[in-house]
Every structure is written in C-alpha cells, then in structure tokens.
Amino acid sequence: MLGAWLRWGLGLWLNPRFPGVPLGTLAANVAGGYLVGVAVAWISARPEIPPEWRLFVVTGFLGGLTTFSTFSAESVGMMLRGEYGWAALHTTWHLGGSIVATALGILTYRALA
Template sequence: MNSLFPVMIGGAIGAGARHLVGQAMLARLGPGFPWWTLAINIAGSLLMGLLIGALARGDGVNDTLRLFVGVGVLGGFTTFSSFSMEFWMLFERGQTAQAFAYVLASAVGAIFACGLGLFLMRQVPA
C-alpha cells in the first residue's frame, strides 16, 4: 500500500502535464496533425530512458522515486514511455524477434481495438 501513493500523486502530475502540453501545442500548431501526442510520447520515452539509465548506474534513485517518476509521472504523462522501455528490455536481452513482435502487436492491436470499440459503440442506440 505504501507504493500506491507515490504512483497516484505522480500519475496526477503526469496527466496534468500531458493535458497542459497538449493544449499549448494544439493552440500553437492547430488540429491538423497530432503533434502533441507525438511530442509527449517521444519526451516521455526520453525521460524513461534517463530514469532507467540512472537506475542501472545506481545513481541513488530509490524505489519510491522510481515509482513516483517512472510509474506515476511518466505513466500519467504517456504510457508510451513504458512501452519503449519494455521494447528495449526485450531487445537488450537478445529477444529481438519478441521485441519487434511486441511493437507490431501493440501498434496494430491497439489500433484494431480502438476501431472495434468505436464500431461496437456505434451499434448501441443512443
């Protein structure tokens, strides 16, 4: 239960940051292309890489800070950061085929699932 609170607080901060960044970029760049999502996913993945690198070096990042930043803030900011980290974990373990299958299954599966959800909801009378 002690690990829940840093994750919840970090998640709220990350979600708020995602909203603010998205709104600012939408206002500046318009709705023609989802630049805000692209930027958030790339920035979140960079930050996750920095965090994991610091953890691997033993830079004094304790478990509470890892949960707060990695799971909470970055999880609320973008789940793409976790996805990116999991790809690299598989890849660095020599599980290259599984890493690329994970990318393909995640992208295609998520797009298909979203489309299926839209289709199903359109079948339900309003």
C-alpha cells in the same frame, strides 16, 4: 498527476497548431520516452535508490506524461475516418519515436555519466 497535467498542457498548446494532427500526444510520448531512458539509466546506476522512487518517477510522473490509450484512440479515429495512411504514419511516429527516444535517453545518460 503532474505528468498528466503536463500532457494536457502539451495538447492544449500543440494540437491547435495543426488541426487533425495530435502533436501534443506525440510530443508527450516521445519526450516521455526520452526522459524514461534517462531516468532508468540513472536509477540503474544507483542501487541505493529505493524501488519506490523508481516507481514514482518512471511509472508515476512519466507514466502520467506518456499515454498509450490516447495514442490508440487517435489511431483508431483516423482509421474510422478512412485515413489509413495517416493512421499508419501516426502509429509509426509514436512507437518508433518513443523507442528511439528511450534509447537516446539511455545513451545521453551514459555519455554524461
């Protein structure tokens, strides 16, 4: 729930700055991807951490922060408006950005550990 509130706040803060470009969702997904990478690397290095905590942090908080459904609805909305280039770019930013951010989160943890 806390992650979802944070995502909502990002949308309220960032989306009005560039109408038509849902930056709040992108920020939530990329930042969430980075934090998932850090969390997964940190938890993996500590086998004594109960699996429930991993579920709480990664699936609960960070799963609430990130959103595949909103990103999908935004992409489809762009396609329905005939904005195919924006839809392709939007999809690339979300998927590529989240994957790269997750890898960077893992690398950050490893560099600092």
